[in-house]
Amino acid sequence: MTTAGSESRPTRQQEPCRTREVLDIVGDKWSLLVVRNLSQGPLRFTELKRAIDGISQRMLTVTLRSLERDGILTRTVRNVMPPHVSYELTPMGKTLRQATAPLLEWSITHLTHIDAARATYDARPDTSPT
Amino acid sequence: MTTAGSESRPTRQQEPCRTREVLDIVGDKWSLLVVRNLSQGPLRFTELKRAIDGISQRMLTVTLRSLERDGILTRTVRNVMPPHVSYELTPMGKTLRQATAPLLEWSITHLTHIDAARATYDARPDTSPT
DNA sequence: CGGCATCCTCCAAGATACTG
DNA sequence: CAGTATCTTGGAGGATGCCG
Numbered sequence: 001m002t003t004a005g006s007e008s009r010p011t012r013q014q015e016p017c018r019t020r021e022v023l024d025i026v027g028d029k030w031s032l033l034v035v036r037n038l039s040q041g042p043l044r045f046t047e048l049k050r051a052i053d054g055i056s057q058r059m060l061t062v063t064l065r066s067l068e069r070d071g072i073l074t075r076t077v078r079n080v081m082p083p084h085v086s087y088e089l090t091p092m093g094k095t096l097r098q099a100t101a102p103l104l105e106w107s108i109t110h111l112t113h114i115d116a117a118r119a120t121y122d123a124r125p126d127t128s129p130t
Numbered sequence: 131m132t133t134a135g136s137e138s139r140p141t142r143q144q145e146p147c148r149t150r151e152v153l154d155i156v157g158d159k160w161s162l163l164v165v166r167n168l169s170q171g172p173l174r175f176t177e178l179k180r181a182i183d184g185i186s187q188r189m190l191t192v193t194l195r196s197l198e199r200d201g202i203l204t205r206t207v208r209n210v211m212p213p214h215v216s217y218e219l220t221p222m223g224k225t226l227r228q229a230t231a232p233l234l235e236w237s238i239t240h241l242t243h244i245d246a247a248r249a250t251y252d253a254r255p256d257t258s259p260t
Numbered sequence: 261c262g263g264c265a266t267c268c269t270c271c272a273a274g275a276t277a278c279t280g
Numbered sequence: 281c282a283g284t285a286t287c288t289t290g291g292a293g294g295a296t297g298c299c300g
Contacts, residue, residue: 019162022237025244027157029293032149045262056294061263071247082261083300092240092247099236106229107152110222114155117201117222159273175282186274191283212281213280262300269294279284 025070030055030063032100035089038073039097042088072096155200160185160193162230165219168203169227172218202226 026032030052037043037051049060064087067073072093078084089097156162160182167173167181179190194217197203202223208214219227 017163017166018234018237018241019166021241022233023157023159023162025237027153027159029153029157032153033147036147036149049262057263058295059293062293069248069251070244071251077262083263085262092243095240096236099232102229102232103152104148106226107148107155110225111148111151113222114200118199121199121201179282187283188275188285189273192273207282213283215282264299265297267294267296270292271290272292273289275286275288277284277286280282 025072026096026100028063028066030059031067031072034060034063034067034087035072035093035097035100036104038087038089038093042076042086044084044086048087067093155202156226156230158193158196160189161197161202164190164193164197164217165202165223165227165230168217168219168223172206172216174214174216178217197223 026035033052033055034048037048043051045060045064048064049055049057052060055063064073064075068075068087071090073087073089076086076088078086156165163182163185164178167178173181175190175194178194179185179187182190185193194203194205198205198217201220203217203219206216206218208216
């Protein structure tokens with residue numbers, strides 16, 4: 001059995017990038033916004049729509065479906081008139097929220113720095129056309 | 131001056147979503163892959179291209195430029211023949227890498243669960259057409 | 261109210277070819 | 281080797297209209 005990790009390759013490969021899979025799940029434009037807005041408790045469709053500025057009805061639906069499919073949140077329908085549908089993070093959804101927190105922290109801490117870096121970069125002479 | 135935080139609004143708004151800005155920086159298809167591959171030290175262009183399977187020359191260039199502009203990594207040119215260009219994470223880039231680690235962890239831990247959730251969802255009767 | 265179906269637009273990203 | 285330039289396309293995402 002020569003199967004197990006014979007690390008003879010000089011190539012610097014870590015495990016085949018889960019990175020890609022994470023991005024497939026929450027790397028789109030709206031998913032993390034939805035998760036974030038649900039972190040304080042369940043919300044209804046229209047409440048979410050109002051909370052997430054700029055999202056279209058379609059994209060909210062699509063995003064919610066995707067997150068529901070992935071087990072990140074649950075969709076609860078109360079069959080009344082008018083309809084009442086609420087969305088809530090699953091336990092796994094909450095752990096996801098936890099996992100994204102550091103990244104949020106990071107952005108808050110470094111956004112200024114990044115803006116500065118951009119300004120510097122854009123001011124470079126070698127970037128501008130001759 | 132009524133500027134300071136008068137939190138009278140009943141709306142459940144946290145701070146105006148940095149989430150979006152993070153995604154603008156690293157939410158695209160390749161950025162995090164690049165960052166991840168550079169986390170163990172500097173690499174040259176072609177080394178990166180080989181390491182990140184499926185990336186095109188163009189997208190690697192574009193991604194690297196963007197990350198350089200944001201101050202996530204540095205580009206170092208040695209003017210020899212043949213050309214030698216290497217990319218390395220800045221200190222800020224390394225903190226970014228740290229910040230994404232939990233999310234990576236999360237995906238590794240939960241991907242199986244997610245697959246299961248998807249299977250369950252797809253097996254639902256109400257999803258299939260009549 | 262909370263969707264789904266349809267149409268349309270636009271740009272991210274791939275393929276290819278050329279250059280310093 | 282490390283790019284840039286150009287062309288092209290798929291699909292993400294917006295707008296609108298109808299339905300239970």
